[in-house]
Amino acid sequence: MAGGTTPDRAKSPTIPGDGFLIGAAIGSGNTALAAERGGADFLLAINAGRLRNMGAPSIACMLPIFDAGPLTEDFARRELLALCHIPILLGVNVWEESCDASAIAERVRQLGFAGAVNFPSCMHFSHAMQQLLSRAGRGIEKEVAVLRAVQDRGLTSMFYCATRTQARLAADAGLDLVCLNLGWNVGGAMGHRTRSSLEEVASAAREIGRLIKRIHPGVRFLLEGGPIVTAEDLGRIANLAPIDGYVGGSTIERLPLEVSVADQIDAYRQASRRRTALDSQSARLVAWGQRFGFIGRAPAQLDYLRRLQAVAGTAAPVLLLLEPGLSPQPSLAALANPGGRRGRPSVLEIDPRTEDYPAKARRLLFGQAEAAGAGRPALADETLDLLVVHAPEVLPPAMQRRLAVALRDGIFRIPGSRRQLTLAPRVVLVADGRQGAGREIPGLEPVLALLFEGWTLSPPLLRERVEDLPAIMDALAGSGTSVLPRRKDFTSGAMKRLAAHAWPSNETELRNLLGALAGRRDGGPIQLQQLLPLLQAGTATGDDRRSEKDRIVDALWRNGFNRSRTAEVLGMSRKTLYNKMLRFGLKG
Structure with a gap:
């Protein structure tokens, strides 16, 4: 495949004359075949694509690290012409030792390419550098002349431009395709930071597109690069500017590869982790936790479920410490109904921060002797499976000490009464885990904190x-x-x-x-x-x-x-x- 010449241009495919064009600027046969299967209308064989396949960013194409002409021609002949059946435009530049437009055009034809594109191009240099190259006869004007010579041989030419003036030169020369290059692509591991918004790009494209179509009505106007990263980005611009197509380089070759390869490796990694099955005890533990809304099987989660299951099997009061954003409900559900019996457990939650502090919280917990017809205090309510007190540290110290005695002895008296009542429901205190544990919680009475040493639960973060x-x-x-x-x-x-x-x-x-x-x-x-x-x-x-x-x-x-x-x-x-x-x- 490397030697000799490829079939004459008469046998080469041509770019469609109507419809929205999609071009792919690529650097390998593998990507070229994928682009062809995906429905690309034509390919661009350019040195930036080849360098991307070597792991370099597209901008490396402007550095003197390879001779752009031989590098591009070699891979295009070996990997593209021999494999693909859609038009291929060869990247040519005007900085070779010999830069005869007619000779370049003839070689493109003899090799069997459908046409040529000016790449690497002077447009990527600063304005001052472009002027120096133009004075030396190796600037934008020379690139237009080469593409005009290519077109005169019945081939297709595509002109990359970055400014209104450059686009006008191409339109004046009657070139087939003009592609406004919006700069190096943003996004991905090696993408550039965006400098223009999609709206700014659409405005510039609309102005330049209208200009060149007035000069050369048959020209096809395309876009490439810049902030256009997704199909949605292109769609937004297409609704605002008269474009006839899009050329993707990094967006077709680099960005999808970065994502797909990384995701595939991650998928294999996840598969290898799933290979380690849970032992039967851990599997039963996970299933038990799922009944109450627990999700996951990480070691920290299993440790907590193991601890929770053991504590839930007792009737002892529990202190539940939660950091911000953690829901108490799965733990409370397990403590209220560890056996998972049918029916919804009866749970009463008291939050002194939302009650008529502190009188109502005291009445709810301990009752009130003089309250005629009042129901049983929550601490003695046999219909409750679980009594939950949030933020116990905000209760008055005397009430905290009274609660500690009731939890310790299992009995208490209604304030103002001599009658003793037996503690009925399980009691769970829910406190802010950021404050510390037990005695370290500011505002929590030591006698109450002491009661929960050894009976504290802290769900994993x-x-x-x-x-x-x-x-x-x-x-x-x-x-x-x-x-x-x-x-x-x-x-x-x-x-x-x-x-x-x-x-x-x-x-x-x-x-x-x-x-x-x-x-x-x-x-x-x-x-x-x-x-x-x-x-x-x-x-x-x-x-x-x-x-x-x-x-x-x-x-x-x-x-x-x-x-x-x-x-x-x-x-x-x-x-x-x-x-x-x-x-x-x-x-x-």
Whole structure:
């Protein structure tokens, strides 16, 4: 396939004369075949595509690291002409030692290409550099002349331009295709930061498109690069500007590959983790927890379920410590009905922060002697399975001490009465886990705190069981018709960032994040860039008590102390991570 010439141009396919055109600027036969199967109208064989396949960013095409002509021609002949059946335009430049437009055009024809495109091009240089090249006869004007010569041989020419003036030169020359290059693509691992919005791009495209069509009505006007990353982006511009097509380079070759390969590897990784089946005891524990709404099987979750099941099997009072965003309901449901008997358990929840403090809370708990016809106090109500007191530390100290005596002795007296009542329901106190445990909780009387030493439950934080993130996300999404995104809607890079997040508000923060992503305009996979503003906002509003050093240490540990992966999930450059590690005295 490498030697000799390919069939004459008369046997080469031609670009369709109508309809919206899709071109693919690629650098390998594998991508070319995929583009052809996907319905691309034509291919561009350019050195930027080849360099992308070597792992370099597209902008490397302007560096003197390879001779662009031989590099492009070699892979185009070996991998494209021999395999593909759609038109292929060869990238040509005007900086070779010999730059005869007629000779270049003839070689393109003899090799069997459908035409040519000016790439690499002067348009990527600064204005001053473009002027120097033009004065030397190797500028934009020369590129137009070469493409005109190609077109004069019955081939197709496509002209890359970056400005109104350059586009006008192509229209004056009567070239077939004019592609407005909007700059290097944004997005992905090696993408550039966006400088123009889609609306700004549409405005420029509308002006240039109308100009060149007035000069040359038969010209086909296309766009490439810049902020156009998704099909939705292109659709927004197509509604505002008279474009006839789109050329994708990184958006067709690099970005989909980055996502698909990373996601596939992540899928294999998840499959390998599922291979380790739970032992029978752990499986029964997970099934028991699922009856009460617990999700997941991470080690921290299993440890908590094991502890909860043991405590739930007793009648002892319990102190439940919760950090922000953790729901008490699954734990309360298990404590109220550990055996899972049919019927809904009877639970009364008292929150002194919402009652007529403190009198009503006291009446609810202990009753009132002079209240005629009043029901039994909650502490003696035999119809209750569970009595829950939220924020016990805000109860008056005397009431806390009275409650401690009742829980210790199992009996109590109604205030103002001598009659003793027996404690009936199980009592659970729910306190803020950030305040500490037991005696460390500010405002909690020592005699009451002492009662719960050994009888305290602390559900694991979300950051302690990130292995359960996919299952929790799918559970929050609910049914198949839910508007909330599921695990499958996130790229591998996005999931890594979620796993590294501190989650100061736990499941509530995750639910809020999914809600913010619901109904997003871009229907494609959720990228890392879409998450970062939402995660930063959540961290700013949450009460994250972990220092930056703690987060870095945690991320390093979770990523096997690989600095590149750690920097990626933390949303910073490797150099920034290294500098922070030096500042915090971290090694690894």
